[in-house]
Amino acid sequence: MGIYDIAIIGGGPSAMASAVYCSRKGLRTIILDSPEISGADFETLKLIHKLKDQALDLGSIFIQCDIHSLWCRDITKIIYTSNGPISCKSIILAMGVSPSKLGVPLESMFHGCGLHYQDSCASSHLKDRTVVVFGKNDCAVNMAITVSALCKKVYFLYSAGSLSCTKEKIAVLKNASNIVMLPHTLIYSIEHINKRIVGIGIIDKTTGNLGILDCQLIYVSKGIEPNSKLCFPYILTDRDGFIVTDNNHKTNVDGVYAAGSIRSTILEESAGSCCPQDAIMAATDGSIAAINAINYVENLSL
Numbered sequence: 001m002g003i004y005d006i007a008i009i010g011g012g013p014s015a016m017a018s019a020v021y022c023s024r025k026g027l028r029t030i031i032l033d034s035p036e037i038s039g040a041d042f043e044t045l046k047l048i049h050k051l052k053d054q055a056l057d058l059g060s061i062f063i064q065c066d067i068h069s070l071w072c073r074d075i076t077k078i079i080y081t082s083n084g085p086i087s088c089k090s091i092i093l094a095m096g097v098s099p100s101k102l103g104v105p106l107e108s109m110f111h112g113c114g115l116h117y118q119d120s121c122a123s124s125h126l127k128d129r130t131v132v133v134f135g136k137n138d139c140a141v142n143m144a145i146t147v148s149a150l151c152k153k154v155y156f157l158y159s160a161g162s163l164s165c166t167k168e169k170i171a172v173l174k175n176a177s178n179i180v181m182l183p184h185t186l187i188y189s190i191e192h193i194n195k196r197i198v199g200i201g202i203i204d205k206t207t208g209n210l211g212i213l214d215c216q217l218i219y220v221s222k223g224i225e226p227n228s229k230l231c232f233p234y235i236l237t238d239r240d241g242f243i244v245t246d247n248n249h250k251t252n253v254d255g256v257y258a259a260g261s262i263r264s265t266i267l268e269e270s271a272g273s274c275c276p277q278d279a280i281m282a283a284t285d286g287s288i289a290a291i292n293a294i295n296y297v298e299n300l301s302l
Contacts, residue, residue, distance in 0.1 A: 003087045004028045005297045006290075007079055009067060009230070010094030013044065013279045014260030014286030016051035018092045021290035023058035027297060030061045030088070032081060034095075044279040051283065072234040072253045075300070089300060090293045093243060093251070093258040094286060095230065100222035102134070106190050114197035115190070115218045126151035130214055132200055133157070134187055135221035141165040141173065143219050148176050155213050157185045159205065190218070226262050238264045249289040255296055259289035 006022045008015050011033030022029040031052075056062060063083060070091070071078035079086040099117035101107055107115065129151045133144040136158035144156045156173065161183050163170060173179055182202070189201030191212065199214045226241040236244045236252040242264035249257045260282040 002028070003076060003089065004030045005088065006030075006090045006092060006293050007032060007077070007086055007088035008092045008094060009033075009079070010092075010096055010260070010262075011048070012094060012096045012260060013047050013051065013283040014096070014289070015092070015094035016048055016055055017283040017286035018094060018259055018290040018293070019055035019060045020051055020058065021287050022092075022294060023055055023060040025294050026059075027294060029055070029059070030063065030086060031055065032067055032079060032086065033062070033064050034066065035064050047279050047283065067230060070230060070234060072256055075255070077255060089297050090255040090257070092286070092289050092293050093228075093231070093235070093256065093262060094260045094289070095227035095262050096282075097224040097226050097261045099220065100225050102187055102220055102222070104187060104189055106192070109195070110190055110192070110197060110218075113195075114216065115220065117220050126217070128152050129216045130155070131217045131219065132187075132213060132215045133219045133221070135223075136160050136163050137221055137223060138165045138169075140219075140221035141169050143221060144179060145169070145172055145176070147217075147219070148179050151217075152178065154179045155182060155215065156180065157182045157187065157202065159184065159186055187218075224261070228262060240264075248292040249285070250292060255293075257289040257293045257296075259286040 005027035006029050008018050008031045015031060019029055019031050066082040068080045077088050077091050126147060130153045131147050131151045132155045133140055134157045141163060144154055148154045156179055173181060184205040186203050186205060187200050188203050190197060191199035191201060197216055197218065199212050202211050202213055228237055228241045228243060231237055231243060234253055235256060238244055243251060243258040243262050245251055245258050245263055245265065249259060251258055
């Protein structure tokens, strides 16, 4: 297999845009992505597939595999995967983020089957259904308002006593006849019959009282978590686990760069956002990381 010039870890817009730039320069480029199913929206998936096709046409190699660890102490980096070790001169980390989970039993079983995260599009088949929305951020508020126009009833749960949104949106929530707001409330279980969601178990944080809410769909918007476990122990991250980089997208390790939502800087630029344009921002970020990784590899040959 030999040594690749650049290995890109990730499968989102930033990873694929990086691959396009690297392969266009004639560098031996490999993309390594986890086999986990993406939760990206339709427009983002279209962009990913378009960029991926370009990268493959330009000579990039794509491998779907589990990635176990990195070795970054030498000029030649090693990525240990379920397909064996991959050697390269430079690495671009673009593993992205994942939505924060509820942390309740059976959560993974219902993901995509009645339980949806973060920026999932509201279904048009909500008539006569009762929906739970959990979260206190702007995305959660927007989702509650959106689904209330489509479904019979919305239970809007949030663990704090206040919401992170404008007063105008709070007024919309309070004035909606079919939205029931439940502050200081946590979800502790998913109730089901024959693998179909029929309700949730809740707990009031102020009183400790338990209860059951009947529902058929659950939307969760607790925020995001970086997929950065791979970085330990070499790559510096901030206290929340996002990768720290300089203005050239370089990490604390020579030859290792980061791109997309896993970078702490890009998180600040798009904090609280749930817009489709985030995919364009990620792709642009990937291009910048690629340009600097290319310069690093070319300078190694001088």
